Amino acid sequence: MTDFNAKVIQEFRANDGNVGGRFKDMTLLLLHTRGVKTGRLRINPVATIQVGETQVIAASNGGADRHPEWYYNLKAKPEVIVELGSNKYLAQAEITSEPERTELFEKLKTEYPGFADYEARASRVIPVIKLILK
Numbered sequence: 001m002t003d004f005n006a007k008v009i010q011e012f013r014a015n016d017g018n019v020g021g022r023f024k025d026m027t028l029l030l031l032h033t034r035g036v037k038t039g040r041l042r043i044n045p046v047a048t049i050q051v052g053e054t055q056v057i058a059a060s061n062g063g064a065d066r067h068p069e070w071y072y073n074l075k076a077k078p079e080v081i082v083e084l085g086s087n088k089y090l091a092q093a094e095i096t097s098e099p100e101r102t103e104l105f106e107k108l109k110t111e112y113p114g115f116a117d118y119e120a121r122a123s124r125v126i127p128v129i130k131l132i133l134k
C-alpha cells in the first residue's frame with residue numbers, strides 16, 4: 001500500500017468516511033480485495049456514486065493506460081468487502097458491459113468531472129463496476 005493510500009484510509013476511518021483535501025467533495029469507499037497472486041488483503045480508496053441500491057466505481061487509475069491492480073483482483077474474485085462511511089458490507093462486484101457501462105460512466109463524470117480527464121488520457125476503455133451490497 002502506498003503512503004498516500006494509507007493516509008487516505010486512516011483519515012477515512014477516523015472521520016466516518018469523510019476525507020478532505022482533493023477528496024473533500026467526493027464520496028469514497030474502501031474496497032477490500034484479495035491479491036490474485038499473493039492472496040493478501042488489499043484495501044484501496046475509490047470514488048463512488050450510488051445508483052439505486054448499488055455503489056458504482058470506475059477502474060480509472062487516474063487515466064493511466066493500465067487498469068489498477070484492484071481491478072484484476074476483483075475480476076478474479078468478485079466477492080469483496082466495502083467500507084462505506086463507518087459500515088462494512090460484503091458485496092458482489094459486477095463489471096458492467098455496454099451500453100450500461102457508458103451510461104454509468106456518464107453519471108460518474110457528471111458527479112466527478114475529473115473522470116472526463118481520466119477518460120481523455122487513457123488509451124483504454126475504463127471499466128465501470130457495480131458493487132451489489134449483501
